[in-house]
Amino acid sequence: MKQTMIKVFVIALGISLFGCKTETKPTLDYKFAQDGSSINCPNTNTKLFEEAVLSFEEDIKKYFNQSTNNLPKAYSSFLANVNNRRMDYQAAVSPHSMEVFEALKAEAGLFNEDHSVNYQAPIFECVSNNFSDKDFQTTFKALVATNSMRAPLIAAPLRTKIRRAPKDRYLATFVALDWYYSKLFDVDPTQVTEKPVNENEPKVNPTQLKNAERIQSSQSEK
Template sequence: MKTLLKLTVLVLCLSFYGCKNEPSAATFDDYKYADSENVLNCNDIDTKLYNEALLSFENDILKAFNSRNNDLRVAYTTFFRTLQGNRVQFQDVASPHSMKVFEALKGQPDLWNDDNSINYRADIFNCLSSNFKNQSLATTFNALVQTNSMRLDLIAAPLQKVIKNANSDRYLAAYIALDMYYANLFNVDPTKVIEKPETDEAIQTTPSKPTINQTPANDPHAGHDHD
């Protein structure tokens, strides 16, 4: 009887220890983008992990949706359009680093509901929505949250109008990363996630300017197409 009691206590202790050591912002130390500026400023919230999550997400969608031109605006637009069509293959898009970040995000106490859905009433979402550059979107977001009506099909229309600006509206970008990317990684098998080739250039976080190709006036090849 004493042996059984000891085993029970041991199991409970191990279970408690495992729960206490679930990855979180406090224990996560594998910061790949530690040298990048933390673009999220939220009172009384340590946003270092959220900033890491944002940059890792953006690197993932660049590789998956616009690796050739490395234009983050296009990557956001394509990702969102593909998401609306329920065609994003998260198993293929996710990187090993994003899965590590996701494990740490899972340890954030108020970020998730009991069913692993996003808790839109978490302090981080209040901060993000309060800092959206588009006030109309912020109003719609908050109204949906207050009425417990937040769903992709309802936020999609107003979001569609500003999605291409997510690379310059970092609070909007962080919301998209958390709600539309990391919230969809629960069904991803981390053991099957592989590293994708690195993009050729750094992530663009401001709107890119069109490239103007100028041909010298005395160029004998001007006006002709060549393979």
């Protein structure tokens, strides 16, 4: 009888452990990323990260009402509003980006317990090794190595490089993950809706946007 109970316990334990090991990650319907990737980061989920970047870019283009499809300007407007604490993530994020966010949260080691990004994660090591601007790369690596990475410290050099993001996909990946998706923990997913583009009705106050861009431009020249 005792041996039978032990066998039952072992079987039950095995089933429980098997169930934990086979837990699946959230499924994601890829809307933008193709089979190939614009970044070469071995041992990382590059297709997911590319989907994250492309969905983020669609969000900021719609939010800042870039009827001319000017992605560099959308990046500049985004960073200006973030730096001036005027970025409304709740209003900007799309349902698809929230789905991408759920998939990102399932990536082991990408976010810390306080919801900040983990700069020791393989994706950040990869992108920092491949930034096109070597001065920015040096600054980034120095801040990470000394555990000094803070938004105000990286924001200054980022201001002068942000318009390169549409071509430098490693820089775009850093911006999307750190400056956008890590902020979505505070977004209420039940209030996220699709944002139709109305070219005659700006999503942000034009005066506010110009002021933010002017401040960023003046800071970049210093």
